[in-house]
Amino acid sequence: MRNYKIAVIPGDGIGNEVVPAGQRVLEAAARRGGFTLDWAHFDWSCERFAKTGAMMPADGIDQLRPFDAIYLGAVGFPGVPDHISLWGLLIPIRRSFDQYINLRPVKLLKGVDSPLKGREPGSIDFYVVRENVEGEYSSIGGRINVGTEGESVLQQSVFTKIGCDRVMRYAFELAATRKKHVTSATKSNGIIHSMPYWDERFAAISAEYPGFKTDQFHIDILTAHFVRNPDWFDVVVGSNLFGDILSDLGPAVVGSIGIAPGGNINPERIYPSMFEPVHGSAPDIAGKGIANPIGQIWSGAMMLHHLGEEAAALEIEAAIEAVLASRDSLTRDLGGTASTTELTGAILGALG
Numbered sequence: 001m002r003n004y005k006i007a008v009i010p011g012d013g014i015g016n017e018v019v020p021a022g023q024r025v026l027e028a029a030a031r032r033g034g035f036t037l038d039w040a041h042f043d044w045s046c047e048r049f050a051k052t053g054a055m056m057p058a059d060g061i062d063q064l065r066p067f068d069a070i071y072l073g074a075v076g077f078p079g080v081p082d083h084i085s086l087w088g089l090l091i092p093i094r095r096s097f098d099q100y101i102n103l104r105p106v107k108l109l110k111g112v113d114s115p116l117k118g119r120e121p122g123s124i125d126f127y128v129v130r131e132n133v134e135g136e137y138s139s140i141g142g143r144i145n146v147g148t149e150g151e152s153v154l155q156q157s158v159f160t161k162i163g164c165d166r167v168m169r170y171a172f173e174l175a176a177t178r179k180k181h182v183t184s185a186t187k188s189n190g191i192i193h194s195m196p197y198w199d200e201r202f203a204a205i206s207a208e209y210p211g212f213k214t215d216q217f218h219i220d221i222l223t224a225h226f227v228r229n230p231d232w233f234d235v236v237v238g239s240n241l242f243g244d245i246l247s248d249l250g251p252a253v254v255g256s257i258g259i260a261p262g263g264n265i266n267p268e269r270i271y272p273s274m275f276e277p278v279h280g281s282a283p284d285i286a287g288k289g290i291a292n293p294i295g296q297i298w299s300g301a302m303m304l305h306h307l308g309e310e311a312a313a314l315e316i317e318a319a320i321e322a323v324l325a326s327r328d329s330l331t332r333d334l335g336g337t338a339s340t341t342e343l344t345g346a347i348l349g350a351l352g
């Protein structure tokens with residue numbers, strides 16, 4: 001029987017509520033699909049940081065390396081600065097495992113109200129592909145003359161040919177399975193070194209894919225188009241910073257942030273990829289049992305897709321769509337009154 005070893009990091013806040021919900025649904029899908037999932041639990045979190053001074057042990061990356069995938073909730077909690085949880089856990093995992101793709105589907109589903117007026121289910125359906133390991137999120141830089149009038153800070157961006165080309169090729173390969181349309185997010189009018197280079201690489205990679213529609217927009221007007229014309233897009237590719245912004249804005253225009261999934265992917269499968277919802281640890285609702293588990297469950301479906309369990313992934317997605325469309329058992333963020341457990345139960349029921 002096919003077996004997958006999954007490292008589970010629930011993290012903080014609602015991560016501890018939605019991750020077990022996701023595991024229940026994945027277990028059910030695995031039983032139906034004739035494969036097994038072996039879960040290993042890691043308590044790496046801001047809580048651990050508060051006790052030990054580290055988000056994860058010094059050999060944390062080595063501990064994760066043998067797994068087939070990582071299933072993450074969310075990290076971050078009041079009292080621990082967000083750069084600690086990001087640079088102490090998420091970024092080391094993304095970079096050590098060369099998870100250079102951050103992939104987020106943006107799909108308006110039946111039963112979910114978009115904050116945009118007059119949008120029909122199915123009319124918004126695209127992917128944001130974010131470069132996930134270089135670009136603007138670099139640790140190169142520093143401060144000088146600290147505490148004086150001359151205090152200065154420098155923050156460098158890093159754009160490599162390999163880094164640009166591989167994320168763009170991934171976007172084109174994804175578009176090849178869809179409408180063959182790739183949009184690039186740029187800002188080459190204002191950022192005069194890295195962004196013209198990004199455009200140059202986009203033109204070069206576009207030339208490898210004849211027959212594809214391509215376009216590019218500056219990030220400022222692109223965010224406006226996400227709101228005004230979200231039906232224009234099929235696959236949108238952006239640098240680490242621009243992709244980060246777009247991959248939150250996209251899910252926001254199709255309804256609750258609580259349903260949006262994401263994957264940090266090493267396409268060559270040399271290292272484990274990591275799947276996590278778009279939302280954070282939501283300290284404002286943590287412990288109340290009302291968090292929407294769909295983002296976590298859908299991230300699990302993306303994980304199964306990555307592991308090659310396509311049928312099980314599609315079954316979970318269909319169950320999510322059926323429960324949303326029925327509008328029974330929805331959590332408060334979607335206008336219902338159900339608890340995390342009740343919504344999870346409805347998805348399990350829809351799985352059959």
Ligand SMILES: NC(=O)c1ccc[n+]([C@@H]2O[C@H](COP(=O)([O-])OP(=O)(O)OC[C@H]3O[C@@H](n4cnc5c(N)ncnc54)[C@H](O)[C@@H]3O)[C@@H](O)[C@H]2O)c1
Nearest residue numbers: 074075076077082258279280281282283284285291292333
């Ligand atoms: N990848 C991650 O681990 C990740 C991502 C984003 C934020 N964070 C961290 O999470 C903490 C809180 O961040 P934030 O408040 O900006 O973002 P958040 O996503 O945690 O919450 C934003 C709002 O959305 C609501 N919400 C989020 N997920 C929900 C769900 N599943 N069901 C119902 N409502 C939901 C919250 O209640 C809150 O009102 C911070 O420490 C931040 O750094 C972590």
